[in-house]
Amino acid sequence: MTNHFENLSIDPNELPSLEEVNFKPIDPNYLKVSLISSALFFVVLIGAAIAIIELSDFEEKMNGYLISMGAILLFSVANIILTILGFKKKKYALRQRDIIYTKGLIWSVRTTVPFNRIQHAELKQGPIERLYKINSLKLFTAGGQSSDLVIPGLPDNEALSMKDFVLKKTEEDGAEQS
Amino acid sequence: MEQNNHDFSIPQRQPSVAIGIILIKFFRMTVKAMWPILLSLVIGRRAGSTFDDIILYVVIGFAVYNLLGSILTYFRFYYYIKDNAIVLDKGVLKKTRTNIPFERIQTINFSQNLLHQLFNVVSVEIDSAGANKSEISIDALRKNEAIALRDYIMAEKKQLIEESGTEEEKTISADKNPSDLLLHLKPGDLIKVGVSQNHLRSMGIIFAFVFTTINEITDNISDFIADQLGQYESYVVDNTLFAFVASVVLVTVISFLFSLVNSILKYYDLKLWLSNNGLKLVRGLLNREEVTINKNKVQMVSWSTNPIRKIFKMYTLQIAQASSSEVNAQKSKINVPGSYKHQISKVINMVFPSEYLGAEAKHFISPLIKLRIILFYGLIPSALGLSTWFLIGEAAFYFLLILPLSFFLGRAYYKKRSYEINEELIRSNSGIVGTENVLTQIHKVQAVRVKQSWYQRRKQLATIKVYTAAGELSIPFISLSEALQLESFILYRIQTDKREWM
Structure with a gap:
């Protein structure tokens, strides 16, 4: 690697690079914990959606359920995928x-x-x-x-x-x- | 010495004018919390409903409460010095005793509002190094007494440190050496500062204030505006262009006056002194404040200018010092507008080691940042704007004007964005229409962060951010190898530097 900074007393290339450090992954249980807490969050969200639909005087409740549950499902799937893939980066x-x-x-x-x-x-x-x-x-x-x-x-x-x-x-x- | 006239060892009350000052403080707090109610009372009186009478009693109740509260607060407040610590006894219902040892006191600052100035008293703020509740204040002290108190504490503190402390700590204690007046904002310069303020920001503040006020009074802004404008309607329709031009002129003039008056109130008779150990600043018309800055506590110095200020060859100098708590982060940044180049270099020369202040090679960032700026500030906003086409029709095409604007924005940003580094210092340069420069000592950095977005990873680019105890400095879009070298070097410098960072 070329040195970008000639005016420094020490060549940064000679310093221990962070790229070569052995990183340790965090405990796999953390993945379970984050999945459980996001599951809890989505349960609460679904509950809130049901409450809003049932308590309000919507003409067509079926549509309300379809749209809200579809959106929640989409978000939760995206969340689960990102959590699992992101876990490996921690x-x-x-x-x-x-x-x-x-x-x-x-x-x-x-x-x-x-x-x-x-x-x-x-x-x-x-x-x-x-x-x-x-x-x-x-x-x-x-x-x-x-x-x-x-x-x-x-x-x-x-x-x-x-x-x-x-x-x-x-x-x-x-x-x-x- | 004047010290002999003041015996600080016996508990004392504040001078009696403090009652008035505490009362006004209470009153302001109450009004700030309840002004919508008060306003509705004033408006509602005309309507004359009985409900408003109840509110009136509530208001009178609060006034009485304030009066009693301030008198009791005054009589229960004592201050004295005992065993090399300043002690405050206070509390109306719950008595508290605050005890701050001299060694922990960082700075003692004075400020004066109009009432303080009238009676020649000051309010004293004692900032100490420590966790959350690190700041205590005395509402009013006679000026000569306050100065004697500060001199006494600082002298005692110096002695304490000399007895036990290390070499480095000795320089921290405040000195009484003669100091030089570096900067005095004369009326002419003050006007220049006011004229070159950011008037767009004033406009924003005024708009925000007007809208929240209307929102507090009426539930429905559009109804309110329609009501108010209804009578002018026919007039407005006939004279749309005239009305438009007139309102633009009016808003501009108001914003201009607002920022002018604001800067006169804030920066009136600003004076900045340099001494061996730090800086001292006094400023303000109605509320006069005095701030001392310890040289060792300074974490960052920045100076910026805008196109108007550039004509006057003026800069805004900002000195950021380490603050003892998160809440005071804003307070620990001291702005000195209307500084000239030679004054800024004097401050920098004093705060940072001057042998490292020579010119260094400028490192520029990757031109790919222009694409990012065009995407985030041009393409996405104009696409969103176009999508309102079905609502506002062809007027939506005006949003396409954002595109060329973002192009120029990106070019200007890229041209000015650069950084410089040497053994001791790191400096970042930026700006779009103005310029902003930030300078910090590498050993004052607390943490280093290297960030890469998905796009940056593909292009082998990275953004590096360094955090100091008074703000952060970031360099976006440099090559990955450059960022890694910076990261290693900065970490190496922090870990091998044995000096105190505060």
Whole structure:
């Protein structure tokens, strides 16, 4: 690869590239969790549609059902396909000095946060996630909400050790700072 | 020293003028929350229905509540200094004690509204590093007392840090060194700033205000407008062109005056000082505010101009500093309109290491961005516009004018979009009719993000975004290899830089 930036003291090609990092996929249970929560969402949506049609004085209820259920079916199928395909794109990696998370099927996004910039870390677990014993690791930076990193789908024990690892790293790298 | 005249260790109330200031604060809060009711009361009085009498009592009730509330708030509010911390006791029903140690205090800012200026008092805002509730304020203090308090706290803080702190922390504490006046917005320059404001934005604000107001009063806007215009109808039909031109002129004049008055109120007698450790800014006519900016807390400096301002050779300087909480994000960005080039370079030279400020090679982005702009701002909107053909008939063809417009938009955007990078700094240049430049130090970046859309993946392009504690900087549509090199380099610089980023 040619170096685009001749004025820098170090050739960026000599730095460890993020492309060669071994990314780890997140726990397959996360796929089940996201499918269940979107199924719940569609059940609620169908309920709402039925309620609206039954309570209003539509002339032709059959048409109402056909249109609304058709639309919901279309959305749910699209949602399921995107969730399944998108799941494969959710991967993370821990390097010596930073943590990386990638996601996105159509718009792929890769976020990297150096350990010496992490403010604090917390684990989050919703009710469905609890059933499958998985967690989300949330890393806060000073860059505000838009740059906070959330890694979902981490099994209980792994999530805990990862949080401890990140906090230890943050402390070490931060201590060097001042 | 003046300090001897003020003993801060005993709990004190604010000067009694604070009652009035608190009352007005309460009153403004109430009016802000209830103005539609008040307005309907004024309008409804003429109709004379009994329901309005009830509302009247409610309003009187609120007025009494405000008065009692402000008096009680005043009598229950004490401030004092104890064990190297400032303590505030307050609360009418629930007593609270806030205790902020000097080391955690970041800045102490003053502001004055008209009433403050009349009685020579200031309201004091103490910003501390910490989680959510990081800002406390005192509604009114006598000016000399406030200054003495600030000097005292800052001196004590400096001493505390010198006793225990590291070398780097020492520079953080506020200094009392003589500072230079860098910029003073004289009346002539102030008028120039007002004239060169973004009048389109003022127009938008006025329209939004008018429509929400009408919406609050009447349920049906179209009925309201039809009512109001009904009597002019025959006149309007005969003079459509005249009416159109007249209303355009009227709206333009109102927007112009609005932004002119707005900038005079906001930027009147603006002064910017430079000192060893940071910047100090004072501005405003009715509401006079004083802001101190610590050099180390500055995360980004940007400067922008628009075509009118360019004629005056003026720029708007914006200094963004790290804020302690999400809510204050907007507040931590300080705008200085009407700065000249040499003043901006002085500020940048002070905030960022000057040895890295030389000219660097400009890297341009991929011309494919023009296609994207034409697609999103030209093709899609005009297609949507055309699809209204069955509603508005042939007038829909006017939407095709968006296409050439988006073409020029894309060309102008592409021409000005570029970035520069060296060991220490990264700078982005952009603009369509004006220009905007953003500069930040690489080690102040908190996170790096590389994004690719489906289209960008096919063309081996990427968008890179870096996040600082006071805003983000993004470079769209560069080649993937370039983005990856930037990503590696920025990460390497963050991880090896041992300096404090705040």
